[in-house]
Amino acid sequence: MTITNALAGIAVDDIADALDFYERLFGRTADARPMKDVAEWKLAGGGWVQVFTDGDRAGASSLTLVVDDLGEELGRLELQGLKPxxxxxxxxxKTAKFRDGDGNQIIFSQPQPGTY
Known part of the structure; x- marks a missing residue:
């Protein structure tokens, strides 16, 4: 078996409430809305992040996003009103941890030179 891609899932209580946070987090609206209670963002490296309504699991998700420049990303997020x-x-x-309105953990991570 060859795995060719990945889809990371984030469970939220209400997709409508969560969209504002994730649109600011990713800096754009969702790339796909395949169902009413689902929003998906495509990542530059090929993977996807899927945010979906699941009240039973909301707040228990964790996502790590690897970035080239954590300082630059933190500056962009601060302009969007998001603080780690x-x-x-x-x-x-180097990492910065954020929490969405349900308590899900989103970590931005930059590899230290020579480690990635």
Whole structure:
């Protein structure tokens, strides 16, 4: 078996409420709305992020997005009114953690030079 792509899922309580956050997070409206309660964003590397209504699982999702320049991304997100709940610098990555309105965790991560 060869895996050729991935779709990461984020469960939210109400897609209409979550869309504002995720549109600001990704800097654009969803690339696809395949169903009423689903919104999808295509990533430059080929994967997709799917945000969907699932009240039973809302708030229990975690997503890590790898970026080239964390500082630049944090500046863009701050202009959108989004501020991280925490930041960290480790041997391999610099990270910033965000939470959506349901409590789902979204981490932006930049590899340290020579580690990726």
């Amino acid at each position: 709940v925490s930041k960290a610098i480790g041997d391999f990555f």
